[in-house]
Amino acid sequence: MRSAPEQPTSSRLLPYYIALVSLGSLALGAMSWAYGRHPEVGPLLLLSAMGVLSYTLREPTVTSRIGFSFLSIILLASGALLGPFGAWFVGLVSQSIEREPRMKWFQRAFNIAMMSIIGVAGAMAYIVCGGAASLESISGFSDLVVQVGLPLIVADVVQCITNAVLVAGAVSLDQRVPFWVFVRRILVSSGVAYIGYGVIGFLFVILWFPAGLGAFSALLVMAPLLAARWAFVQFGEELRSHERVVETLVTALGTKEPPAVDRSRRAARLAESVAEELGLGPHQIGTVRYAATLHEIGHLGVPTRLLRRAPEALSVSERRIIDRHCVMGARMIEGIDFLEDARSGIRHQHERYDGGGRPDGVAGQEIPIAARILAVTSRVEELTAAAVDEGRQPYLAEVGRALQSDEGCFDPTIVSAVLVALDKHGWPSGVSTGAGT
Incomplete structure (x- = not known):
């Protein structure tokens, strides 16, 4: 007679890991404020509102392993437009509105800390790679590529890897899944999406300053993103209908x-x-x-x-x-x-x-x-x-x-x-x- 499958138990290190990530987020936020530029209130509030909206409209289950959210685009653009503290703040605020009743408080704390770290990590990568802090002075296509485009590509990659590492650390401790296996799984499932995020983030930044559209660029960016979300939702519904068909066939087999x-x-x-x-x-x-x-x-x-x-x-x-x-x-x-x-x-x-x-x-x-x-x-x-x-x-x-x-x-x-x-x-x-x- 077969025994029931054993459920993996969470590691006792998980609370310490969450605490470490949370403290790291607070430390990065304080450092960004103390040593980085202070963003203007208007753009900060606008991008924070876009971050909240993008998180609210996320579609976490397009497939069993793929979700859709354009928060990463907002964080990437925030790093260039607002600097490290602004990107940190946008990531922090966007996750703070989570009201899922089944989510435990420490899960909320981890998500908030993780997204703020992702934001500031991308912004710091942008600066290290020579990304322009004053975008109004940029003129010419070559300056855009060298001072904005390439640094944003690096920032995009850094955000993708930071997300994979932080999530894999929590999952490996919670579900005992091998760390590097889960890192690779995240990179495979979301890596292509981050390429698209980088392109749209680059366009957002160009429309904001070099094109002189300012806050109006948010509307131009959000419209196609909402259309893309609708398409992903439809795609997810189709895939879920496929899963229901397969489950029906398996249930029929189980009756026999x-x-x-x-x-x-x-x-x-x-x-x-x-x-x-x-x-x-x-x-x-x-x-x-x-x-x-x-x-x-x-x-x-x-x-x-x-x-x-x-x-x-x-x-x-x-x-x-x-x-x-x-x-x-x-x-x-x-x-x-x-x-x-x-x-x-x-x-x-x-x-x-x-x-x-x-x-x-x-x-x-x-x-x-x-x-x-x-x-x-x-x-x-x-x-x-x-x-x-x-x-x-x-x-x-x-x-x-x-x-x-x-x-x-x-x-x-x-x-x-x-x-x-x-x-x-x-x-x-x-x-x-x-x-x-």
């Missing part, structure tokens, strides 16, 4: 074979980690996750009496029926557009890397990447389940030897990625994998 629900979710989490380890793009990662979640959906077409039998009790013909579940599963989701790429992963999950698998005998790189990942993660699930049922710990070295014992079965690159993912994250069921033999 309840254990398959947990297997599907474990497989999806591990497959997603492996896809990230391989450096796949967001679309491919989504395809892998969908394919892993629905890799047993074909069991809906298999008689229940066969699913309940032990594998060794099945006849050859009965085994053949079960083995066809991958083909039946691919047919069941045919016509669902967003699952089209996942269909091939489901159909070919039992192919062998040497071409001796089923149903089509394809080999090597011709096997879809999702199917190659599924083949390995399904085997890991079998090995881990067997070890847990025997009341012992599934050692990582043991899993590795089992995966590598049949050279022609799995893609060696996928095997290596799976072992790295297991070493970093552990098995998603909560069963710890050891490093011994």
